[in-house]
Amino acid sequence: MTARPHAVIIGMMGAGKTRVGKEVAHMLRLPFADADVEIEHEVGMKIPAYFDKHGEPAFREVEADLIADFLEDFDGIFSLGGGAPMTPSTQEALVDYIAQGGCVVYLDADPKEAMERANRGGGRPMLNGDANARWKKLFKERDPVFRNVANVHVHTRGLTPQGAAKKVIDMVSQRTVHIDGAAIEPYDVVIGEGAMNRLVDVLGSKPVRIALIHTQPVQRHSDRARALLRQGGYEVSDIVIPDAEPGKTITVANRIWERLGNEGFTRSDAVVGLGGGAATDLAGFVAATWMRGVRYVNCPTSLLAMVDASTGGKTGINTPQGKNLVGSFYTPAGVLADMNVLATLPNDIFIEGLGEVAKSGFIRDPEILTVLERHAAQLRAFDGSTFLGSPMEDVVAELIERTVTVKAYHVSSDLKEKGLREFLNYGHTLAHAIEQLEHFRWRHGNAVAVGMVYAAELAHLTGHIDQDLVDYHRSLLTSLGLPTSWNGGLFDDVLALMHRDKKARGNELRFVVLDSIGHVVHLDNPPADAVEEAFRRIQQ
Numbered sequence: 001m002t003a004r005p006h007a008v009i010i011g012m013m014g015a016g017k018t019r020v021g022k023e024v025a026h027m028l029r030l031p032f033a034d035a036d037v038e039i040e041h042e043v044g045m046k047i048p049a050y051f052d053k054h055g056e057p058a059f060r061e062v063e064a065d066l067i068a069d070f071l072e073d074f075d076g077i078f079s080l081g082g083g084a085p086m087t088p089s090t091q092e093a094l095v096d097y098i099a100q101g102g103c104v105v106y107l108d109a110d111p112k113e114a115m116e117r118a119n120r121g122g123g124r125p126m127l128n129g130d131a132n133a134r135w136k137k138l139f140k141e142r143d144p145v146f147r148n149v150a151n152v153h154v155h156t157r158g159l160t161p162q163g164a165a166k167k168v169i170d171m172v173s174q175r176t177v178h179i180d181g182a183a184i185e186p187y188d189v190v191i192g193e194g195a196m197n198r199l200v201d202v203l204g205s206k207p208v209r210i211a212l213i214h215t216q217p218v219q220r221h222s223d224r225a226r227a228l229l230r231q232g233g234y235e236v237s238d239i240v241i242p243d244a245e246p247g248k249t250i251t252v253a254n255r256i257w258e259r260l261g262n263e264g265f266t267r268s269d270a271v272v273g274l275g276g277g278a279a280t281d282l283a284g285f286v287a288a289t290w291m292r293g294v295r296y297v298n299c300p301t302s303l304l305a306m307v308d309a310s311t312g313g314k315t316g317i318n319t320p321q322g323k324n325l326v327g328s329f330y331t332p333a334g335v336l337a338d339m340n341v342l343a344t345l346p347n348d349i350f351i352e353g354l355g356e357v358a359k360s361g362f363i364r365d366p367e368i369l370t371v372l373e374r375h376a377a378q379l380r381a382f383d384g385s386t387f388l389g390s391p392m393e394d395v396v397a398e399l400i401e402r403t404v405t406v407k408a409y410h411v412s413s414d415l416k417e418k419g420l421r422e423f424l425n426y427g428h429t430l431a432h433a434i435e436q437l438e439h440f441r442w443r444h445g446n447a448v449a450v451g452m453v454y455a456a457e458l459a460h461l462t463g464h465i466d467q468d469l470v471d472y473h474r475s476l477l478t479s480l481g482l483p484t485s486w487n488g489g490l491f492d493d494v495l496a497l498m499h500r501d502k503k504a505r506g507n508e509l510r511f512v513v514l515d516s517i518g519h520v521v522h523l524d525n526p527p528a529d530a531v532e533e534a535f536r537r538i539q540q
């Protein structure tokens with residue numbers, strides 16, 4: 001195989017496959033090919049004449065062969081004739097193409113606009129007779145097949161060809177991490193500009209009412225989500241919760257349960273959580289508990305929520321006794337990490353998110369650490385207002401994809417945290433204690449950064465790693481603008497809180513430590529003097 005199409009466009013007659021496909025190719029500076037035009041070249045006559053002379057089955061054979069050839073050797077944007085995906089061999093070829101990373105885009109136009117375009121100029125043998133009635137009949141047959149065959153679904157109602165092309169490009173350049181596992185209903189984390197446009201597709205057609213739970217600082221993004229939901233035909237209840245940790249309380253959850261009850265939310269309705277990790281934790285908790293569980297989709301808006309909080313099904317609230325002490329494991333139906341929302345993210349909250357990114361590098365994917373090292377200065381200088389379209393956007397998208405992949409690895413075989421998933425808690429034993437003692441004025445990712453240095457010191461004191469790796473923790477995290485020390489509390493208070501950590505069993509402390517980069521082990525009941533000495537070392 002020499003090349004594969006960047007995207008294959010399918011859709012009804014008149015959907016704009018050729019017009020939009022050409023526009024996409026032009027914007028991406030790629031060649032464009034239209035299967036019908038190529039067939040006409042090959043058979044040396046117009047398609048209606050070929051239909052008249054040889055009939056539809058012969059045409060479909062020529063078409064399927066040509067498509068198979070192009071799928072194996074065409075480096076551009078390729079649009080197919082309306083009926084092409086109905087041929088079983090073409091369906092199989094498209095499945096193979098997708099399995100190799102390809103994008104089959106279903107261009108879904110407004111039926112009225114598509115019918116009008118399809119009728120213009122005639123020359124479509126499949127629309128002979130009452131063209132509109134034929135179009136509708138074909139749509140009924142083809143729409144379910146198109147939905148099934150395509151891995152990207154683009155609605156173009158009301159868009160100009162340029163607008164539709166931009167939407168196709170956004171969706172084709174999105175990255176997807178698929179999360180699956182024994183106890184999990186599979187779902188995707190979609191990362192990229194415009195990912196939120198998939199909201200209606202991910203929610204599906206069943207829910208009537210959607211509770212859109214969000215905080216005030218991300219109002220601009222929740223306005224967008226609300227517009228998409230209303231366009232999709234849902235009734236939207238806009239629910240604004242207190243920002244950050246004050247939103248993760250039983251009082252806030254109770255207020256929402258009351259509202260859902262008063263507004264008649266049933267089991268077939270759904271929740272959308274939009275915001276930082278605190279908002280998605282709370283929204284997930286409400287979804288998990290309302291009528292013992294309704295469908296929910298997360299739209300994370302902070303880096304930390306994209307890489308971690310919104311993706312793995314840990315939902316919950318804080319109690320006066322500690323962080324995340326009440327909650328459930330309840331996976332979302334999908335996560336839409338739309339890079340556009342990062343345009344408003346403040347620098348300090350972006351940097352905080354790098355704490356969890358680095359954690360995933362330390363515990364499983366060393367390439368993350370390499371990318372962080374290589375781009376530390378630019379990451380530290382993150383500025384949302386100039387971020388979109390900059391070279392850093394691709395770097396950050398790669399970091400998000402890699403970090404979510406690490407999360408998926410742990411979650412897929414241990415959703416309920418019986419063992420392997422605990423490794424995602426690297427650095428968190430001390431981090432949660434710091435957050436609590438600081439009354440949540442310390443950001444979670446910053447506390448995790450200090451917690452990882454603490455865990456590294458403890459690992460060194462117990463003979464698991466050498467001093468160089470401890471020093472590397474400090475130098476990498478510092479280069480990203482993350483803290484590596486904390487001096488805000490007494491050891492006894494910290495120790496008491498670490499005993500309440502969810503990994504602790506009975507009176508025994510349990511930690512997660514490295515024994516090399518990318519390799520994690522449990523450290524159960526370590527010597528008390530090491531636990532205290534490691535704490536002394538992070539106070540510097």
Ligand SMILES: NC(=O)c1ccc[n+]([C@@H]2O[C@H](COP(=O)([O-])OP(=O)(O)OC[C@H]3O[C@@H](n4cnc5c(N)ncnc54)[C@H](O)[C@@H]3O)[C@@H](O)[C@H]2O)c1
Pocket residue numbers: 215217218243244245248275276277278279281301302303304305308309310312313314315324341342343344345346349352443444445
């Ligand atoms: N469930 C999990 O697996 C998991 C994993 C990691 C963290 N968490 C939880 O996530 C929370 C931390 O998440 P966080 O760091 O996102 O904090 P956060 O939710 O408190 O958000 C930080 C601040 O950034 C604002 N913000 C978010 N996105 C923005 C945007 N695009 N533009 C402007 N402002 C924006 C928020 O409104 C808030 O003021 C903690 O409660 C932590 O316990 C949960």
Ligand SMILES: O=C(O)C(=O)C[C@@H](O)[C@H](O)[C@H](O)COP(=O)(O)O
Pocket residue numbers: 308312314323324356417421422424425428502
């Ligand atoms: O997904 C997990 O499992 C994690 O531990 C991810 C952590 O990064 C995250 O901070 C999580 O919220 C911590 O959960 P907790 O159970 O320690 O409260």
